Amino acid sequence: MAPTMNVLLERDEPSLFASSPSYERCDSSARDDGRVAPDGPFAFAFDARPSAATPAAFALEARAPPPLPRSVEPDHPALLGSLTPPEDCPAPKIYNFSPGPTNLPAPVEAEIKARCLPDPSEMRLGSMALSHRSPEFGRILQRALRNTRRAMEVPPEYDVLFMQGGGHGQFAAVPLNLCPTGSERATFVVNGTWSRRCVDEASKYCVPDVISSLEADGSCATFPSFDRLERGVHPRSAFLYVCSNETVNGVELRTLPPRLSSGVPLVVDASSDFTSKPVDWRGSNVGVLFACASKNVGHPGVTVVVVRKDLLGRANPFCPGVFSYETNLAAENVWNTVPTFNVDVVGILMGWINDHGGVREMERRSAAKADLVYDAVDGSDGFFATPVSREGGLRSRMNVPFCVADGDEALTDLFLVECWERGIVGLRTVTPFAKSKYLRASLYHGVSYEDATVLVAFMKEFAARHRAPTASELALVEEAPVVDAEESYAGQDPEPVLQAAPAVAAREEEEAPAIDPDSPPESPLPQRLAQAAALAEARARDLLPPPPPAFEQDLRALGLGWRPCDRAEELFGSLSSSPDDVAALYPNILTLPKDFKASQYARVSRDMFAPPPPSSASSSMASSFLAPMPPSPPALVACEDEALALPPASLGAGVPAQPELR
16 A cells, blocks of 8 residues: 555645636536546546544545556457466465356366376376266266255255256256146246246246346346245246346345245256255255356356256156156166266265365355455445345345446456456356446355455455545544634634744745846745745644544555644645746746646645755745655656656656656
């Protein structure tokens, strides 16, 4: 975090700016949303918080202004869904937040490599090379079935199948196995993208009744109540279908609906949350549960299907054998060539779950990762947002959708590019659905808590650089109390000091050496700066009480210093929008564009303008109260087309510095 300095500005101090045409209010360049319009090379924002120092002052946290978003080419790899960071990426690994396929936990991937890809010297074949009917694969298959039952606590009245076709295959397989004639009614809860696709496919093989929670625009952030399900499900419905986690919409059922009074069996599409939480098989009257393997189960190419035995024997006679539950169970999962490697991977993953606390430990880890990301979104003052409210208890712990600056395209693209450059990938991948303003952070088992921490740290960094002031922050400054010159302040009467300030400034002006154009002085203060310095000195020395010790400690812990309004020369002495001849007279002044504007809302930081070194010819009055500054980082001067890094020593050194182009 760049060092910053805290400056106290009282309500009546805009006069320090208004006294000079070089410093004007920037109201004309402010947009309705409070962000400074990017129509010039500089932009200021502010962060106002009440200070414990005085009741009539506000601490303005000074830092560099939000930079203009850098231009991003529309065909940048990050915007095309690339999952391969640049070669110069400094990250130690790729942080893959893809919605699937995705990584598996690192220990699982290591075991897959050792078990499934043996060295030739081991004189054995890996599962990719085994016949699906060989005794070697038979042992792999039985281990996978056993580990799955144990990990998911599957009761004995259920059978486990390893099938093919993914979730889309099961959209057809479920009605083909449970609706013998195709004229049976079946009920579908549509609460997102995948449940809607399921209805489209299943309607070919049954008569669908739909209970929808979609909004008029097609979005969804809710799930129908249990009472609505009880009323909406026909007693003779063949099944009730739900998608327990909608990956695109970010809606998850933390627990499945309880058994309906009608006894209609529940069909669950658990493709993206299987193994992330327990399943109440009996209490929810689960008839069929299926999960494609590409998220929390294994690698794509196999689908886990758990079917209750009493539902077998109802298949439509036109059901293909590859989709028939009864046919595949009768053949002991090898009716056709089963994907041997994928089944092996499922067994390894399920064994890892069993060895690391079981499904309840997986649930705890999933909740911790999701809470970390949601807290970052909720705590960003609106810079990030998610469509699913916290109160409903439906926020997905597998897929966190969030937008950047309400979907601002330039900032969203920049966020994706900078993530990609840091090895953070998969937040927006190519999908068959329309492009949304929401990105997605998918938090499957392959994403560790530490990986989620890396994402959250960058989200906070990006927001700090680009967040505009909030309405509440603006209100804090607008509602700041006006200082009454006749009011006793900190136990002292300020009137004598205020009356003496002009005389002090006049005396200082008389004592300053004359300006000879042929022989410019070393660095005399302009009159307006001397007046500002005198007023600031009087207030700081005689009026402002010292800050509370705890406040000073907090500032020091952040690498800051206590800086009341006694820094006029530092803050304004190195800033100028004067004509070129004035800049020539004052080589220590950093010249700004003539249309530069600032206001009492401006944040000034050492990041942006490094102060010049103290000059021996500086005003004795000003130097008496200017404390030494800690070392400054390079000053960042935000320009429209480029950023220049100016070493602090180059400002005011008398020798033009060569800017380093970044």
